Amino acid sequence: MNITLTKPFILRCFIVSLLLSLPFFLFLILLLLSPQQHYRHVSIATTGNDNLRIRPGYSSYDAYIQRQLNKTLNPRLRKIWTTRDWDRKIPVFARFFEDLKEKKLLQKGSKALCVGARVGQEVEALRRVGVSDSIGMDLVPYPPLVVKGDFHNQPFDNGTFDFEFSNVFDHALYPERFVGEIERTLKPNGVCVLHVALSRRADKYSANDLYSVDPLLTLFNHSALVHVRAVDGFGLDTEVAFRKNTLG
Ligand SMILES: C[S@@+](CC[C@H](N)C(=O)[O-])C[C@H]1O[C@@H](n2cnc3c(N)ncnc32)[C@H](O)[C@@H]1O
Numbered sequence: 109m110n111i112t113l114t115k116p117f118i119l120r121c122f123i124v125s126l127l128l129s130l131p132f133f134l135f136l137i138l139l140l141l142s143p144q145q146h147y148r149h150v151s152i153a154t155t156g157n158d159n160l161r162i163r164p165g166y167s168s169y170d171a172y173i174q175r176q177l178n179k180t181l182n183p184r185l186r187k188i189w190t191t192r193d194w195d196r197k198i199p200v201f202a203r204f205f206e207d208l209k210e211k212k213l214l215q216k217g218s219k220a221l222c223v224g225a226r227v228g229q230e231v232e233a234l235r236r237v238g239v240s241d242s243i244g245m246d247l248v249p250y251p252p253l254v255v256k257g258d259f260h261n262q263p264f265d266n267g268t269f270d271f272e273f274s275n276v277f278d279h280a281l282y283p284e285r286f287v288g289e290i291e292r293t294l295k296p297n298g299v300c301v302l303h304v305a306l307s308r309r310a311d312k313y314s315a316n317d318l319y320s321v322d323p324l325l326t327l328f329n330h331s332a333l334v335h336v337r338a339v340d341g342f343g344l345d346t347e348v349a350f351r352k353n354t355l356g
Pocket residue numbers: 176177180223224225226227229230245246247248257258259260275276279
């Protein structure tokens with residue numbers, strides 16, 4: 109065979125290969141121009157990892173609040189939460205709290221807050237295990253167990269509580285604020301217990317997805333980790349307990 113690589117032939121090959129790779133370069137440019145389209149990452153929680161992702165699609169803070177209210181105010185669901193679910197869920201919460209009492213993370217004399225308590229099943233459970241000074245907080249109040257408040261801006265003074273429980277971390281649009289407010293309203297040495305889902309994605313009302321406890325360790329930067337353990341808490345699989353430092 110006698111192939112002669114003439115200059116025009118090489119030039120033609122070069123141009124053709126350039127044309128063929130054009131779509132690839134266009135795709136690359138588009139990708140580089142829109143890096144934040146899919147997830148707004150939590151800056152402080154992404155030191156090289158991807159274990160906490162804020163869900164896209166909330167056009168404004170008000171849209172986020174409206175979405176939360178939409179479910180919480182649903183009359184049919186409220187009926188279920190205060191009847192059938194009431195007797196089913198309170199004993200389960202009570203066992204979690206009894207266990208935390210045995211571990212000395214909660215006492216009968218503790219002033220306790222449940223963050224995102226909805227109709228207050230967990231508050232009722234706290235009271236049943238003897239923690240009488242306990243209250244819940246939610247966007248929608250449910251007197252006398254639950255007062256109105258946004259967990260991104262808790263309506264309580266610094267250093268109010270000995271103990272805070274929450275199973276709604278996944279509803280936080282601003283996890284730094286959610287945790288910052290818990291650390292602010294806890295007393296020095298106060299305990300925060302979270303129930304979170306690591307292995308399962310929560311429902312469409314969630315605002316973030318958590319894939320490991322690492323982001324929580326970063327967020328609770330005024331506390332020490334007490335324990336991480338498996339639980340079976342209504343779809344939430346992991347209990348994480350923190351103790352706030354003595355000095356703020
Ligand atoms: C999955 S429910 C949890 C209910 C309750 N903790 C229980 O286990 O029965 C989530 C709750 O978080 C509340 N929530 C969502 N965003 C909130 C916010 N920014 N501040 C306070 N509560 C909020 C909702 O209103 C809803 O009641």
